[in-house]
Amino acid sequence: MDTLETKPLFEKVPPPLTIARICTADWCSQPGEVRALIEGGDVSQLDKASVQCRVLSILQFCFENNEVDFTGKIYQHYLGAPRAVAAWLAPEELLRDLAQGLIYAPGNVVFFAKLSPWEETLPSHLRQLLKAQIRHLLQSALRAANTIGGFAVGALRTILHEADSMSLASFRDLVEQACLLLSSPEQMLDICLEVFDGASELLLNESLPGREYFARSVFGVALDHSEEASEATAPHHDLWGFQPVSLSLNPPVLTSYRRIDAPQLERLAAGDHVRFELARYPDNMFFVELPTFDALVESAQQGVVTFRCISYPPAFCASARWRMRHCGSFVTCQAMLDALVALVEKKQNSCVLYPLLVENKSPPEYLPLGPAYDFREDLNECQNRAVAAALTSRLSCIWGPPGTGKTQTVVAILQELLQRRPEERILVTAPTHNAVDNILKRYLCVAGSTGAIPLRVSTNIRKVSSDLMQYACDAMDRREFNFDPAARRRALERIQQSRLIFTTCAGAGLGLLRNEQFHTVVIDESSQQTEPMSLIPLVKGSRQAILVGDHVQLRATVRNHAKAMGLEVSLFERLYMGGDTANDALSKPLHVRTTPYLLPIFRGLVCHQQAVAKCAAFLFRVFWRRILDIGLKQMLVRRSYANAFTSY
Structure with missing residues (x-):
């Protein structure tokens, strides 16, 4: 090798790419009638029983050879009109193959929509068979939406109307x-x-x-x-390659082997949403836009990353090089969506506050246990009233500006609950790891060695404060248990035996805590996160909830489109500023006092917020669909969405 020649550590320039085409296909594995159909264009071959039995393999052959247009001719021939359906020789098998073949050519879902209403165009046995495939048809419409736009949206709407329930x-x-x-x-x-x-x-x-x-x-x-x-940044210049995979009827799991010092490898984590874009156009085929496909990171270990594809990648995926766009973690979103399903599906079995949260009704009365609360000398009058109210209420919202002793009040509540209910478990959460660590440190300072031993649970042990590592179940063996089943089993046993657990709100729905149940849930800084995020710990069978925050200071951070759905209003703010039902559910307004000469300022802010919130809640409840349909779209995209009187 020439000593002046340098070789890069990592591949920087994608190699030339030549992809399979029908014109260069190997026809040895295909019968003559299939070749006459595809290469010769003789669509009359589709009426033969032998061809109808091979439709799925024909669609796979077209996919492997990047033939898109001809697949549309196949679907047009079989689904173009109701009379075409009557000519099928093997109707059940053909309909099933056409539906399954959408995984390779999702845009053809529009032909299924054209048959609507199915009750009039399909025999009953075919209609029932197709209704069993509705979920697959809907997914195909979504996979095609980026390429065929409004046609896919129309197909999505039509197919949804064919469903009986969901x-x-x-x-x-x-x-x-x-x-x-x-x-x-x-x-x-x-x-x-x-x-x-x-x-x-x-x-x-x-x-x-x-x-x-x-x-x-x-x-x-x-x-x-x-x-x-x-909003994700442009694809990184580093190139990704994948191992070959066999064709299947589901999007594949792709494997990429990477050097351990490769860029971007260390920032990837399971559950991340990524979008791959072809790094170089093929030399023998023209694309209007570079092909892309989306995937979720299934695992990211040293030297190897696996991706679960959401849509089917191109057939030349393994022979090409790809650039990756990191679209953010989807783990927390999944946990929030799971919590919403659990709340509405299981109702009060998941969270006793369901009537209040969803139906604006008062929850069941709370039966307090133990003797009456004696005011503590280390708390002021307002803090003591907050503790007393929290011990006798289903729901408590503790509000106070920074530095007014909210955390100290929460610690006192924890001590009282642990003493009065020795058999019940308590989950203490906050939006961030730092906030969780702060409240745990305060609890340890007050309770010392005499109180219940807390357990710190984290999905990422590196984010736990170093001086709290002895309380982290992940660190029992001074290592993470994700790759050690024995350590994971011991950690789970320790969690199940613990009465007091500290974790983030997102962490409450992940990992070892996913299936755990808790009687009482405490959410600190709850005004700084969205309502679905607060639901993650609350739907773990909670019978009592204590929310702590300051909605006047900080709101949840959400993007513009999510604001259209009211996502920026936290659960704390909605309940604290809510109507009569919410106020009745609260034992009494719980304020932690601040400096006297600052109190009028905060009172003014709160009164203003209450008026705005009540007005907005009324409009949102009565008119939200009508407002969102046109007005908010115009506001979000900063253009007129529909205006028939605009002159040009």
């Missing part, structure tokens, strides 16, 4: 797929308001308040991630 989990999965697949948050907003909202009324077998609460919250979470993905 579970909350299935509806949630559909919205989740949309926010991962659609590249434009404006398109996501359109589909939520024009398609999913109407479908929720027809398909979800829930009460009106439950249905509206669920749909609005799910839309908010999905829109926030959709906008986050659209």
